[in-house]
């Protein structure tokens with residue numbers, strides 16, 4: 001099979017030899033009985049990293065977010081969320097189907113909400129209105145171009161939520177990236193939310209797995225719904241071992257992937273017809289527009305594929321690139337050379 005430089009997503013990272021060794025050696029048990037020692041160790045580790053009472057292992061980031069929404073809400077409740085967020089746009093409409101909630105979508109700036117926007121969206125207590133129950137934030141923000149939530153905004157929104165009896169869920173699929181970029185510990189961000197979902201399968205090499213963290217009572221509810229949604233797994237310690245390995249060995253590699261993203265963005269800014277502001281690159285995601293090149297993103301993606309580089313056409317004229325630990329500095333040079341040829 002032809003080896004591509006795969007910049008479509010950081011979900012494409014593969015287990016390393018060390019990770020596979022850890023997986024093969026993992027002690028396992030039946031996790032539906034709570035008897036998988038490796039899963040239990042991962043759950044304790046993540047709960048501790050996030051400063052929460054407990055955490056529970058689930059198959060995917062989507063399930064982690066949707067279990068959190070389910071456990072926080074009642075059907076008919078309203079969830080305040082940025083309009084470009086993952087939980088609203090890219091989870092198959094699950095909030096409506098599985099939890100019966102409706103979303104109040106706000107126009108964030110690169111996915112980031114201001115407390116004043118959130119405050120205005122909270123419904124008055126009146127029989128005409130839905131009940132506002134939950135605020136969902138995403139850090140880093142995927143469609144926001146890997147933007148890091150300023151801790152100040154998170155603090156203000158959490159404070160507002162508490163003063164109005166509301167809950168906050170943080171989609172932290174790439175919280176590790178936020179932390180690597182800002183130097184703020186994951187637990188500091190997590191303190192500003194009632195629940196947090198984190199992923200091991202984005203940029204860290206683990207093949208599968210996410211966790212939801214929160215209070216013990218909340219995790220009891222999540223655990224119950226995990227079974228209901230079909231997410232109860234058995235000897236999945238093999239997967240949890242990959243997660244533990246990723247947290248121990250791969251978190252420290254994220255910062256370098258941010259530097260790669262900046263380098264890619266600077267290179268792209270010199271390409272004809274590409275609209276990009278390299279100064280906006282904060283982590284490992286780059287989103288840019290190709291309208292002025294006269295090409296569609298699909299056409300650019302096809303031309304890049306010919307040259308051995310996979311990219312994601314995220315809109316008619318919009319392209320997303322994601323750097324990750326399986327990309328070398330040499331790959332970045334090669335990708336830039338290919339872009340220069342395509343946008344000659």
Ligand code: TLP
Pocket residue numbers: 008009010011059060061062063065086087090138140141142171173174199201210
């Ligand atoms: N994002 C993926 C897929 O949507 C394609 C990607 O390539 O970026 N929250 C955020 C912020 C995410 O970016 C993702 C995945 C998820 C949740 C869902 O995780 P999974 O794919 O494990 O269900």
